[in-house]
Amino acid sequence: MQLDDVVSSTISGPRVEEAMWRSLRWLDRCIAAHSRPSEQSLFPIVQGGLDEKLREQSVKEIIKRDCPGYAIGGLSGGEDKDHFWRMVTLSTEYLPNNKPRYLMGVGFAIDLVICSALGCDMFDCVFPTRTARFGCALVDSGQLNLNKQIYEKDHRVIDEKCICPVCKSGYTRSYLNTIVTKETTACHLLTIHNVAYQMRLMSRIRQAIIEERFPEFIKEFVAIYFQDKDIPVWITNSLKSVNIEL
Amino acid sequence: MASISFKTIPINNSTVTSAARLGELAISSIPKIIETPAAMLYVRSGVVPDVTYDFVPDNVTRLLEIPLGSLVESMNNLENAESYANFARLVDPIYCPFHDSLVEVRPGGNGNLFSSLWTKSGRKELNIDRFKKLIQLVQPTMYETMFDGDTPFDKTTDKRFTKDRERSRRFLEHSLENQAISSNLIIPLVGGHDKRHRQLYLTEILRLLPTYEKNIFGISFEGIHAYGPSTEHINLDAIKFIIEETKSKLDEHPNLLYTMPLLWRPDNVIRGIDLGLVLFSGAYIPYISDRFVILTFQYNKDMPSTSTGTDYNINVKEYFNGKQALLTNCECYACKNYTQSYVYHLIQTKELLGRTLITIHNLYHYHGFFQEIRKNLRNNTWNEYRTMILEQYAPSQQK
Numbered sequence: 001m002q003l004d005d006v007v008s009s010t011i012s013g014p015r016v017e018e019a020m021w022r023s024l025r026w027l028d029r030c031i032a033a034h035s036r037p038s039e040q041s042l043f044p045i046v047q048g049g050l051d052e053k054l055r056e057q058s059v060k061e062i063i064k065r066d067c068p069g070y071a072i073g074g075l076s077g078g079e080d081k082d083h084f085w086r087m088v089t090l091s092t093e094y095l096p097n098n099k100p101r102y103l104m105g106v107g108f109a110i111d112l113v114i115c116s117a118l119g120c121d122m123f124d125c126v127f128p129t130r131t132a133r134f135g136c137a138l139v140d141s142g143q144l145n146l147n148k149q150i151y152e153k154d155h156r157v158i159d160e161k162c163i164c165p166v167c168k169s170g171y172t173r174s175y176l177n178t179i180v181t182k183e184t185t186a187c188h189l190l191t192i193h194n195v196a197y198q199m200r201l202m203s204r205i206r207q208a209i210i211e212e213r214f215p216e217f218i219k220e221f222v223a224i225y226f227q228d229k230d231i232p233v234w235i236t237n238s239l240k241s242v243n244i245e246l
Numbered sequence: 247m248a249s250i251s252f253k254t255i256p257i258n259n260s261t262v263t264s265a266a267r268l269g270e271l272a273i274s275s276i277p278k279i280i281e282t283p284a285a286m287l288y289v290r291s292g293v294v295p296d297v298t299y300d301f302v303p304d305n306v307t308r309l310l311e312i313p314l315g316s317l318v319e320s321m322n323n324l325e326n327a328e329s330y331a332n333f334a335r336l337v338d339p340i341y342c343p344f345h346d347s348l349v350e351v352r353p354g355g356n357g358n359l360f361s362s363l364w365t366k367s368g369r370k371e372l373n374i375d376r377f378k379k380l381i382q383l384v385q386p387t388m389y390e391t392m393f394d395g396d397t398p399f400d401k402t403t404d405k406r407f408t409k410d411r412e413r414s415r416r417f418l419e420h421s422l423e424n425q426a427i428s429s430n431l432i433i434p435l436v437g438g439h440d441k442r443h444r445q446l447y448l449t450e451i452l453r454l455l456p457t458y459e460k461n462i463f464g465i466s467f468e469g470i471h472a473y474g475p476s477t478e479h480i481n482l483d484a485i486k487f488i489i490e491e492t493k494s495k496l497d498e499h500p501n502l503l504y505t506m507p508l509l510w511r512p513d514n515v516i517r518g519i520d521l522g523l524v525l526f527s528g529a530y531i532p533y534i535s536d537r538f539v540i541l542t543f544q545y546n547k548d549m550p551s552t553s554t555g556t557d558y559n560i561n562v563k564e565y566f567n568g569k570q571a572l573l574t575n576c577e578c579y580a581c582k583n584y585t586q587s588y589v590y591h592l593i594q595t596k597e598l599l600g601r602t603l604i605t606i607h608n609l610y611h612y613h614g615f616f617q618e619i620r621k622n623l624r625n626n627t628w629n630e631y632r633t634m635i636l637e638q639y640a641p642s643q644q645k
Contacts, residue, residue: 133598152322152323153322153323153325153326155326155327165300169335172333174323175292175323175333175334177323178291178292178320178323179291179292179293182291182366183290183291183295184295184296184598185293185294185295185296186293187598188297188298188602189293189298192298
């Protein structure tokens with residue numbers, strides 16, 4: 001990745017513009033200094049905060065430099081989700097179709113599904129492993145906080161459909177409830193499951209795309225993820241922008 | 247419960263004074279015989295601290311030591327499980343010692359009808375019924391019956407000793423009475439450091455057992471120390487007499503499994519084996535691994551001697567650039583794949599993997615040590631072997 005000047009997505013004003021131009025200048029210096037372009041891919045990072053104009057400027061400038069792939073940055077902080085998705089889609093609109101788009105710092109399962117629909121290809125996030133260390137296991141309906149008393153006698157595995165070694169060995173929620181937050185080995189076990197969950201989620205997304213049923217997959221996923229709760233406006237809006245009606 | 251048998255193997259022992267012996271522990275639920283002397287695999291709440299089972303080295307003896315303290319808190323969860331092994335997905339046999347060798351036992355925690363367990367979250371009282379219920383829920387392959395044992399050296403009155411014996415015997419009787427949990431018992435022998443009280447207790451127990459038509463399967467020497475970190479430095483020579491006297495009264499039972507809870511530092515393992523102990527707590531491994539200590543003592547005469555002596559602490563600045571393995575030429579997963587520099591880095595950044603690699607190495611080293619012990623006993627080279635180990639730990643060698 002290029003070295004960039006990152007500012008928090010919750011701030012606005014001249015600092016955001018300064019960071020955008022500085023990141024661009026640094027990009028050129030990175031490209032000039034890069035001595036192994038045939039062995040390493042140097043990705044630029046689109047910045048611009050939550051400002052449409054700045055984002056557009058950033059991405060238009062960046063695509064003038066011919067790079068092997070492009071990253072979208074500055075969007076994994078605590079910004080409002082309805083702004084977040086618009087910045088993602090703005091970036092993917094301009095970024096070339098034949099090169100990977102890497103959305104940095106995303107994220108939660110629902111974000112991965114939505115942003116895949118918005119045209120992103122690569123993601124990274126500390127969330128699955130961090131939440132594992134705190135005793136939370138990932139499933140399609142969200143997170144199971146296995147430390148809670150409700151799991152004391154829950155003798156089901158974390159996820160029936162999961163193929164990770166933890167679920168396949170038959171470790172139950174009831175058993176994990178006795179060790180999460182108490183034994184470091186519990187961190188290992190949940191990390192294994194959560195990483196497997198993320199990998200399998202992406203595999204399911206790819207499979208749905210290949211089989212041309214991605215919109216149905218998204219609708220099902222959203223329904224399970226939010227169950228009886230209201231579906232947030234940003235999800236409805238973002239999906240509508242890619243012709244998926246919930 | 248699985249049926250177990252233990253038998254000692256006569257060896258051509260050229261040392262008349264040593265009671266060291268080989269043995270075989272056969273458990274009906276597993277195909278392989280467990281050869282002794284052996285160290286157990288310390289497990290807390292069903293997991294080895296810091297490492298998942300798939301990374302426990304192959305040379306580790308798969309007899310799990312699960313202290314009751316870590317199981318007491320799981321009692322609610324265990325209610326509908328078939329057994330603890332089923333609950334925690336364990337396939338190996340389980341021994342439940344009453345106390346946790348890692349945790350110091352504070353005085354004054356016991357009563358006429360209960361004893362206290364000491365856990366990370368403090369004192370947990372177990373009365374007779376709760377103890378029996380716990381054992382029935384867990385269904386360990388073998389377990390140590392509840393006892394008092396609160397008899398600190400040089401501070402225990404005659405009255406306290408008498409109470410200790412009374413309670414311990416009562417607790418034992420309750421386990422013997424209950425058919426469901428009366429097999430495969432390890433009987434704790436109490437009496438502190440007092441010859442008379444230990445003798446009295448042993449006599450009482452020997453008189454008691456025939457009335458329940460039970461044979462003694464194993465014995466654990468208790469009431470000698472208060473567990474915890476200070477037992478790493480225990481002077482075994484000072485308490486030799488306790489074990490020797492007890493064993494001399496048990497001549498008619500040649501196939502007894504003798505054990506004693508302790509943080510078994512390698513030189514004390516040698517002394518323990520010389521006294522006839524066969525099963526050793528594995529708590530020494532999590533104890534030192536937790537403190538970032540790496541075992542490097544030479545347990546095989548073909549191993550090169552190291553510049554670090556018996557062990558060293560890797561959380562020290564000089565290792566930030568250490569390009570070699572934790573221990574050069576060691577064949578464990580950690581040493582084959584990682585450098586001192588990387589492990590040092592993992593500790594500084596507080597990554598779990600640091601503890602995992604240290605634990606993997608220490609388990610491999612310690613159990614490799616026990617393999618060599620058994621080999622030397624078989625090959626009649628025990629004398630030279632014990633000297634090789636004891637020399638490394640002699641005070642003049644320690645930094």
